Structure formats: C-alpha cells, structure tokens
Amino acid sequence: MARKFFGTDGIRGRTNAGVMTAATAMKVGQAAGCHFLRGDHRHRVVIGKDTRLSGYMMESALVAGFTSVGMDVIMTGPLPTPAIALLTREMRADLGVMISASHNPYEDNGIKLFGPDGFKLSDADELEIEALLEAEPQLASSEYIGRARRIEDARGRYIHAVKQSVASDIRFDGLKIVVDCANGAAYQVAPSAIWELGAEVVAIGVSPDGTNINRDVGSTSLSALQAKVVEESADIGIALDGDADRLIVVDEKGRAVDGDQLMALIALRMLDKGSLRGGGVVATVMSNLGLERHLQAHGLTLERTKVGDRYVLEHMRARGFNVGGEQSGHMILLDYGTTGDGTVAALRVLASLVRSGKRASELLRQFEPVPQLLKNVRYDGRSPLENTAVKAAIADAEAELAGRGRLVIRPSGTEPLIRVMAEGDDAGQVERVVEGICAAVRAAA
Structure with missing residues (x-):
C-alpha cells in the first residue's frame, strides 16, 4: 500500500x-x-x-x-x-x-x-x-x-529521568556551559537539568514566541551558540533542535562537533566501562568514513542504515546494539531511552568531559574526518533522480570514486530536496564529483 x-x-x-x-x-x-x-x-x-x-x-x-x-x-x-x-x-x-x-x-x-x-x-x-x-x-x-x-509535573518527571543517565558521583561544578534550546521543546527542561547537576548555565534560544523555533538558533544554526561560547569564555556549548532529539556540541574555541564525533566519544567510553553492546555503533550512510576507520582501530564495527533515526533504531534493536545515531546529531542510547535524546546525550558528553579533566577541544575531536561534502538541490514536480542525464552523472561519479571514497544520493524524506554527498581522501575530487551531480540535478529539476 x-x-x-x-x-x-x-x-x-x-x-x-x-x-x-x-x-x-x-x-x-x-x-x-x-x-x-x-x-x-x-x-x-x-x-x-x-x-x-x-x-x-x-x-x-x-x-x-x-x-x-x-x-x-x-x-x-x-x-x-x-x-x-x-x-x-x-x-x-x-x-x-x-x-x-x-x-x-x-x-x-x-x-x-x-x-x-x-x-x-x-x-x-x-x-x-x-x-x-x-x-x-x-x-x-x-x-x-x-x-x-x-x-x-511532566517537566519534573523528565528532568529527574535524564539526570539518572549520569553516575551519582558526577557533578558539573566549575563548568560554564552555554545551552541553546532552539526556542523549542527543551527550553525549560534542558537548562534546568544541567544546572541541577551543578553547572553554571548560560541559556540562549529559550524565549519561544510561536514563530521563532529553530530560527537562527539550535543545532542547525550554530552561529549564535559559537559566538556566545567565545564571548562567555565558556567550557562548552550544547545545541538542541526544535524537539530536542538532536545534539550538536561546540568546543571552548567555538568549533562545532557533529554527531559522528559524539558517537565515537560515547561508544569508546562505554567500551572502557564494559557496557557497550553489539560490538560497535549503528549509524547511517551519511556518517563519515573517518568514524568507521576510528572504530575499526578499536576493534569495533560501524553498521550503516538508510538515513533516518527510525532505521538506526530498528537495526539496533534487531542486532543488539545500544549506541547509534546520525551525523546530524540524533543520538540513540538504548540504556537510557527508546528514541533519540539530545539532553541525555549532552549529559553523557559533559560527564566524559568531567572525568577526563581535558578541555572540550582536546576531548571531542576523536578522529580526523575524511573530506566530505553535502549539497542540497531543491526541485519542483517529479524527482530528478529519474532523469537519464542525472543517472549518467551519478554513474560517472561512482566510477571515479571507486575504491577511494563513497557517494550517497538520496531524496529528503521531509522536503523537495535531492541530497548529494561524497567523501574521499582527495578533497578536490570530492568537490568536483558533488558539483557535477548537482549541476545535472539542477538542469533536470
């Protein structure tokens, strides 16, 4: 049907x-x-x-x-x-x-x-x-x-629950944390949970008016958070999206840290504790090749699914994994919840920061990403992926990257966009390949 x-x-x-x-x-x-x-x-x-x-x-x-x-x-x-x-x-x-x-x-x-x-x-x-x-x-x-x-009392119930994801001996005293709630669903609960664990919290994106959700704030618009972290000399910045199931982090220098790096950090910490299940991490086809290589170096696997946190979750449940997510920041930790939870993931990152004694810029850069480029092309009407010229451009790109990188072409599940992603060790080649496909899609759109 x-x-x-x-x-x-x-x-x-x-x-x-x-x-x-x-x-x-x-x-x-x-x-x-x-x-x-x-x-x-x-x-x-x-x-x-x-x-x-x-x-x-x-x-x-x-x-x-x-x-x-x-x-x-x-x-x-x-x-x-x-x-x-x-x-x-x-x-x-x-x-x-x-x-x-x-x-x-x-x-x-x-x-x-x-x-x-x-x-x-x-x-x-x-x-x-x-x-x-x-x-x-x-x-x-x-x-x-x-x-x-x-x-x-729903807010209080949730705050209590997410705090249980942090060991009782962990406190965030001495940390100054900027929390960006995207003027969205977590505008009350996320700053409160982090403050209750002892941190000094500077909250932005916490004044929703019905029309400003995700506007120039949150995990998909990091400029305000990056500037605030540097301005406040904060230790770290936390960015959630409108419904707070995503997390992107900003280090003390104002540099963004995506979901791939956070998955690596959380998974390896759990490996050290003996609590990682499944022998690795589940992510999507969009996750960086560098993450895969990094996990392999620690004897772990990266199993990939279609884009969408539901597919990651289905694979996790079917194969017995307890850590999974997306490069975009969905972080699924089945020991603590049944769906992606940006606040829980943030608390896990902050706990690792406390235990390590390192600065965020030292801790969060877990691996060197392979050059990767993603571009979106908007279209009207029928999907350009059915166009003969577009199919030919994709085939040529796959042949050029064979053995040296990856190519992922997919329609967005929520907007009329074609997403074109390529990655490989040669940044120039990656850019050339992506732009060639995008040009073909624009011509057909």
Whole structure:
C-alpha cells in the first residue's frame, strides 16, 4: 500500500496545507485511537508538543479525535520528543503523540506516534493507521467518550529521568556551559537539568514566541551558540533542535562537533566501562568514513542504515546494539531511552568531559574526518533522480570514486530536496564529483 500520510518520521508538512491540517489531525486521532483500542481497560494517550504556533491547533484537533473514539487524553504541554516516549511508558498509556516538525521552520508541523513501549511505530502499524484514515471512524457511544486533562509535573518527571543517565558521583561544578534550546521543546527542561547537576548555565534560544523555533538558533544554526561560547569564555556549548532529539556540541574555541564525533566519544567510553553492546555503533550512510576507520582501530564495527533515526533504531534493536545515531546529531542510547535524546546525550558528553579533566577541544575531536561534502538541490514536480542525464552523472561519479571514497544520493524524506554527498581522501575530487551531480540535478529539476 502506498503511503499518503506517513513519511520517514511520522506525518509532516506545511500547516494548513496538504496533510497537515486540523481536519487531518482529528482523523489521525480517530484512526490511531481505534487502532490501539485493545482490551477492556480504560485507554489513554499522552500528547506533547514543541513551541510552534500551530501546536495549539493540532493539539486541540488530536484531542477531539482521540476522545471521540473513546480514548482519554493526557496533555503535557511543550516537552522534548523523548519525554513523550518516556511518559507513554511510565503512565501505562496505549499511545504517545508528539506534535513537532523537529528542525524545520515554524510554518511546518508534524505528528510522531509512539506505541505503548515508547518506541516509534512499526511500518505495519503505520500502514494500518493509513488504511483507517480513509475509512469512516468508529465513534464511541456517548457514555464512552474520552476525557482530557493536562498534567503539571511532566517537566519534573523528565528532568529527574535524564539526570539518572549520569553516575551519582558526577557533578558539573566549575563548568560554564552555554545551552541553546532552539526556542523549542527543551527550553525549560534542558537548562534546568544541567544546572541541577551543578553547572553554571548560560541559556540562549529559550524565549519561544510561536514563530521563532529553530530560527537562527539550535543545532542547525550554530552561529549564535559559537559566538556566545567565545564571548562567555565558556567550557562548552550544547545545541538542541526544535524537539530536542538532536545534539550538536561546540568546543571552548567555538568549533562545532557533529554527531559522528559524539558517537565515537560515547561508544569508546562505554567500551572502557564494559557496557557497550553489539560490538560497535549503528549509524547511517551519511556518517563519515573517518568514524568507521576510528572504530575499526578499536576493534569495533560501524553498521550503516538508510538515513533516518527510525532505521538506526530498528537495526539496533534487531542486532543488539545500544549506541547509534546520525551525523546530524540524533543520538540513540538504548540504556537510557527508546528514541533519540539530545539532553541525555549532552549529559553523557559533559560527564566524559568531567572525568577526563581535558578541555572540550582536546576531548571531542576523536578522529580526523575524511573530506566530505553535502549539497542540497531543491526541485519542483517529479524527482530528478529519474532523469537519464542525472543517472549518467551519478554513474560517472561512482566510477571515479571507486575504491577511494563513497557517494550517497538520496531524496529528503521531509522536503523537495535531492541530497548529494561524497567523501574521499582527495578533497578536490570530492568537490568536483558533488558539483557535477548537482549541476545535472539542477538542469533536470
């Protein structure tokens, strides 16, 4: 069955256009609610959101949908995506919902669904919900309509949970940390968790107004954080994205450290402690060849998946790994949660910084990256990847890089973009190859 609503990370799009409307959200609530009405207990769903203006609209529509089919609703207000996964399990809910478009601008929004185990839904579950979206909903009789309530202690529950990822003997006293919350879902909880562990916290991106999420702040826009770290003479900077499931770090010199370096740091620390499972790390095809070589030098493997944290997670669970993630900053640590959690990953990095006694610039540069270049080409209409000239350009590039590097060409799962990435030991060759493919895609777009 072809997917009309679900993409690589739930349902996402421009609000009040296409699938991302209040009417669709209500139908999602009805369809997902019906799908998870199993057994004779009182059913419940936990709903969280980030700070987008449209979050109020989508939340209200989802509440109407779920209650109309007989599900009780618990609303948390703005909280990170991993917090909703956690609360879904803790509150014995049948379903969890996060209203967020992650790192996208405020005009977009999305709906992410979690099962009762706190993991994102399987393809099979999503396909069944897709089918129900096209069917007439089975509305509850009057006496079985669900109730809705908002809980006030959700932030405190999450802060307590993430602090448990740090050993009890670790304190962050003496560290000055700039925390950039992207004006998003973690604007209250992330600075609080780090401050409670003893750090001096300088918080930016903590004044959401509904329209400034991810705007010039956060993990996809590091300039403000880099400048603030240098200005404050801070020890380190932490950047989250809009729903706080990503982490990018900035060292004391203002230099960015991506997810590949952080995965290496966390995995090798866990290897030393004897807690790393699976014999390595799971990442996507976008992770740098330098990470793969670095792990191999320590007797570890790097297993690659398609782009998307859900594919990383599926592979981790199937093969017994407990560390995985993406170069973009998704960090999945299954010992501490069921989905990517930027705050937990940040605490693990900060704990390593404390234990090492080193400066961030010394500790975080785990390996020398192989020259890698990623460019995005926007298109209208049909994907240019079907074009004969584009296929020929890709084939030529693959032949040129054979044995000396890697080439990854893929459409974005959330935007009309073709992502062109190449890496290899020769930076000039990498740039030439990428630009040749991009030129072919532009001509065909």
